[in-house]
Amino acid sequence: MKTDLKFKITTRxxxxxxxxxxxxxxxxxxxACMLLVAASSAVSALLIKPVMDDIFVKQDIEMLRLMPIVVVIVFFLRGLGDYxxxxxxxxxxxxxxxxxxDRLYERVMDLPLSFFQQERTGVLMSRITNDVNVIRSMVxxxxxxxxxxFFxxxxxxxxxxxxDWKLALCALVILPxxxxxVVEFGRRVRRVSRRCQESMAELNSFLHETFxxxxxxxxxxxxxxxxxRFVKKTDDLFELEIKTVIAKSLSSPVMELLGGxxxxxxxxxxxxxxxxxxxTPGTFFSFMAAVLMLYDPVKKLSRLNNAVQEGLAASDRVFDILEKQSDIQEKQNPVELVVKPHRVRFEKVxxxxxxxxxxxxxxxDVQPGEILALVGMSGGGKTSLVNLIPRFYDVAEGAIRIDGVDIRDASxxxxxxxxxxxxxxxxxxxxTVASNIAYGNPLAxxxxxxxxxxxxxxxxxxxxxxxxxxxxIGELGGRLSGGEKQRICIARALLKNAPILILDEATSALDAESEMWVQKALENLMRGRTTFVIAHRLSTISYADRIVVLVNGRIVEQGRHEDLMALEGEYFKLHQMQFSKNAGVDCPK
Ligand SMILES: Nc1ncnc2c1ncn2[C@@H]1O[C@H](COP(=O)(O)OP(=O)(O)OP(=O)(O)O)[C@@H](O)[C@H]1O
Ligand SMILES: [Mg+2]
Structure with a gap:
């Protein structure tokens, strides 16, 4: 297990x-630019000797003219290198x-609906904004x-x-x-940093939800x-950030001590x-100077390790998503369904x-052009049933066929x-409103x-x-009423002109008048299409060719409104309940 994990991290x-x-x-x-900067620093140090010896000591006029130009050129090159x-x-x-x-978004967009229902939006957003940024700072x-x-x-x-190679070897023993x-503190930084990013994601998610x-x-x-609650979250984040700072800066005094x-x-x-x-003293001082100068970049490298560890923690979170497999897979050489009226069949699903x-x-078995209504108590599985048709989820057993083709074989x-x-x-x-209506049909x-x-x-x-x-739509802000939004959505579905139509409680939130409008719109939409319509208000589905009653995930009754009423079973019960609740206001014919 452990080696597995190691392997995973190294591949990442x-x-x-x-x-x-x-x-x-x-x-x-x-x-190359960095080397240019380093070289120009060295050259400017080198220049001290001719400036001292030739200009001040020998009083060489020729050098006096030349040197300022050389200095300007060197500094210009240094500036260029810096930039x-x-x-x-x-x-x-x-x-x-x-x-x-881009890769994250592409991956995330291709993940199935179940993924979006498990992950919180704010957390996902944080991966694409915050975590990626931590990786940038590492790079x-x-x-x-x-x-x-290193140079x-x-x-x-x-x-x-x-x-002095002997002395050098002794002094350099300190390095390993x-x-x-460095390694130990790096590990700690990585751990705390991962928690920091999680906490940041939590904060993002909280903001998203409450806004x-x-x-x-x-x-x-x-x-x-x-x-x-927000203050509690920023407190947590603050504590973790401070822990990161401690882990990061602890490596400094330890390095200091070892250097000493x-x-x-x-x-x-x-x-x-x-x-x-x-x-000789000369050799000693020269040696000492080099050791002291060496000490600074070594110390900085230890800090850099911390940045790298933070970056790796972030990249773990990013690759978690990039490596996620979708459980809705396409077959090789899938069947291409053509747009025409379809027969949709659920077989022992x-x-x-x-x-x-x-x-x-x-x-x-739903015939081309048939309007099938699904009714039943809340939680009976109506939404789950229609979600299977576009393969938002896959069936556990049985199959759904469109004109005989198992939908898992279709692209x-x-x-x-x-x-x-x-x-x-x-x-x-x-x-724009137009683009919203033409969504999915950009050539309209x-x-x-x-x-x-x-x-x-x-x-x-x-x-x-x-x-x-x-x-x-943004300019309109919240000015659109529920029914107006709904009708734009219906226009969008109309323009898609698809042969199978799924209406999941498309009108349940509306008042009687807007419902009447939306209902008329829906009737236009359903004409000639194989339609699955889910409704709680039975009055809105009396036109259906067939009504299916779903109780606890099973079909208990099906037939036309009148037949089901005559049966005096589940549908009749539902109907009676609504009838008495609505006191005749919304009573179906
Ligand atoms: N994403 C999900 N993960 C786990 N369980 C779920 C999920 N979605 C729905 N369920 C459960 O599946 C059952 C059926 O839910 P479904 O949404 O299909 O019911 P419904 O008939 O559409 O209800 P309603 O009329 O209230 O919309 C419910 O018990 C629900 O809790
Ligand atoms: Mg539902």
Missing amino acids: QRQLFDLIKRYKMGLFLGT GQEYYMNYVGQRIIKDLR STAVTSIVRH TILGLIVVVLYR IAFFP AGSKIVKAFGMEDFEKK LGIAFVVWYGGYSVITGAS SFQYDRNPVLKDIDL LASLRRQIAVVTQEPILFND EKQEIIEAAVAAYAYDFVTRFPKGFDTN
């Missing part, structure tokens, strides 16, 4: 590395972010500095070895010892309650060599959500082209959009908007 690191490698040109240019380094490293970092975000800051410090350390080690706290649900928050007078030990050793042993005459059986032995795209859905919750996007002509709106009884109120069909 390799994937991350592959991602970075794709921008090797940018990284290469960035590194290039910043630009290329950030370019690579931002490209990687963009890539990861553009850490990778850059590692390269830079510096390498150069200085050469100097140290060159001056210093490695242990989206602000109406309920206000209606229930829960503002203070939510404020307190190394230097103390060099002073002791080096001083001893000088006193006994085995070495059973279905469950995580071992909780919801549908049992469903047998249904998902062609299957979903056959189906238009209107749900109880009208979902519109922040775009203006005329077709208008015709759909007319048939959906949406034309009149849309044309009253200031910009008509070009009005942005």
